[in-house]
Amino acid sequence: MRSATSARLPLLLIEDTISLQMVYRSILSSAGYRVSVAGSAAEGLAQFKALKPAVVLLDLILPDRDGLQLMQELLSLDAETSVIAITSNGSVNRAVEAMRAGAHDFLVKPFDESRFLNAVQNALAERVATRAVTHVTAPLPDRSALAESSGFIGSSEPMQQIHRTIGSVARSMATVFITGESGTGKELCAVAVHANSTRANGPFIALNCGAIPQDLLESEVFGHMKGSFTGAISDKPGAATAADGGTLFLDEICEMAPALQTKLLRFLQTSTVQPVGATRPKKVNVRIVCATNRDPLDAVRRGRFREDLYYRLYVVPIHMPPLRDRSEDVIEIAEAALFRFAEEEGRTFHGLDPAVRTLLPRLPWPGNVRQLLNVIRNVVVLNPGGWVTPGMLPPGLAAEDTDAAPVLPGPSPTPDLPPLDRLVGLTLAEAERRLIEATLAHHAGSVPRTARVLDVSPSTLYRKIEGWKAHPS
Amino acid sequence: MTLHDPHSPVPPELSGAMMPLLRHQRDPDHPTQLQAVTDGHAQPAAPGLRAFDAMRFQRLLDIAGPSMAGTLLRHLLEDLANCRTIIGTGAKGPDWDALREGSHVLISLAGSAGASSLQAFAEAMNIAAQGHDKAAAASVMPSMLGELEALITLIGAKVAPTEGGR
Helix, strand or coil: CCCHHHHHCEEEEECCCHHHHHHHHHHHHHCCCEEEEECCHHHHHHHHHHHCCCEEEEECECCCCEHHHHHHHHHHHCCCCEEEEEEECCCHHHHHHHHHCCCCEEEEECCCHHHHHHHHHHHHHHHHHHHHHHHHCCCCCCHHHHHHHHCCCCCCHHHHHHHHHHHHHCCCCCCEEEECCCCCCHHHHHHHHHHCCCCCCCCEEEEECCCCCHHHHHHHHHCECCCCCCCCCCCECCHHHHCCCCEEEEECHHHCCHHHHHHHHHHHHHCEECCECCCCCEECCCEEEEEECCCHHHHHHCCCCCHHHHHHHCCEEEECCCHHHHHHHHHHHHHHHHHHHHHHHCCEEEEECHHHHHHHHHCCCCCHHHHHHHHHHHHHHHCCEEEECHHHCCCCCHHHCHHHCCECCCCCCCCCCCCHHHHCCCCHHHHHHHHHHHHHHHCCCEHHHHHHHHCCCHHHHHHHHHHHHHCCC | CCCCCCCCCCCHHHHHHHCCCCCCCCCCCCCCHHHHHHHCCCCCCECCECCCCHHHHHHHHHHHCCCCHHHHHHHHHHHHHHHHHHHHHHHHCCCHHHHHHHHHHHHHHHHHHCCHHHHHHHHHHHHHHHCCCHHHHHHHHHHHHHHHHHHHHHHHHHHHHHHHCC
């Protein structure tokens, strides 16, 4: 419900089509908002400076100036203003650009009144919340504090870039889409986005879309009413309601069933949830962060993920690099884990001996940070203490040393082998390619080892890989 | 959906234009509306418009209120006529910027007025303009201009009674 405080804050509508200007102004005025209107970028800028509006509704296509440029100027004048970018169907990419440049939300014309008012209401509510938090607590976190609070260990350039991105995006409402192989820390990244946002005091609800049976997923996300289906013995709020005022983290988003993707899209558009069996929708204020270990655009191309949902979610992408691409962080992570686990297990370890310090960064780590942590846990549990030597490492780990077999720069690795039924519908050539890529990824790109496993000659694999490069699918 | 059903009242250029749009147009609030346009089941509530949502048009007038409905219709007519001019200019080059701008505005106007088939044509034109696709633009243009004229005529007919009632 709109508060009296938010209703008094002025809004600025910058729209050059007079009839649409009239319609939007009428909707806003009828809802009780104070609204000023500008028909050009120049007029909009002048009114912005005079009014200092809380929210600007900005058409991205204006006669006298690019709307995106205008938005950047408005935000440089007052970073606290929430800009809602307006574009039309067919130009959704422009809206995505606007979100990346700092827009609070976007609307695709023609839109209905409820979506329009929801966007304005959310922007105002967010501004009120931001101001309250800013006034009561502290200024924006600095980068080093962010690194501390994020839980990530590693000072490599890729990780510093991730800290910078999280710092920039955390206080916006923009949806964050995290990609990366299994074990790279996608959920930690989501927690860091939440912890550094104005919603940090609200709930952080994580839901793994791939781990919940599809027929229960709707109930898990949106909740259900008692008696709405067999087994619904009481009302259940659902993750979206539980995350009200906070962040909803949807992991393995590409595994979501198409029907539920439609409902998620409606939820994102209307900010309302309707539990299974409920007669009325309920409004919630939730920020979405999602993650996948797949290539989401590839899922769109294959028709497994809705394109409109992709564009709505893929606003600020963060890619978590595999550990092999930031090998300079391996020792830092290993030592931090060693001392933490040693303390937990009541052991005393001095550190990693030189041979281990040389070996660990050279390993491919197909399971990424998770695998490294498991190795260190294994060392701590199975050994009494002292310096960690190569002999304390799990058997076979040293054999993974990639210096023995050169890593081929080739197709991007696919971390997990898909279940067999997901291959149904692919051509034989496509299924073969997937199998080869997944096996390559499993063996850290080593063609000789992959060839041995697949029982083909390495030259066959090299020929196929060259063919894929020449004719990318 | 097939490429074109010979028994469908929808001409092949509309079916063709709609093909790339359907992926974008699965609005959960109106899941079947555009499918209905292409399949020829949409409500033909206005002459010259393959699909027209009269309730949406009425809602537009309700938003403006009785005192401003006439003004809104006049502005709507001016904006639609302006789109026609811009698109007409764009068609001569073709001037892709003009076609993109004109179709961009037309998408919003047609959609707000409930002219969903015209909106679909404008979206197809917008995509064609963005991709500098002459063939697609040429196939959509006649139907889009025809429906635009029809919407202008329909609104023009409503302006007079609204004005008279004031």
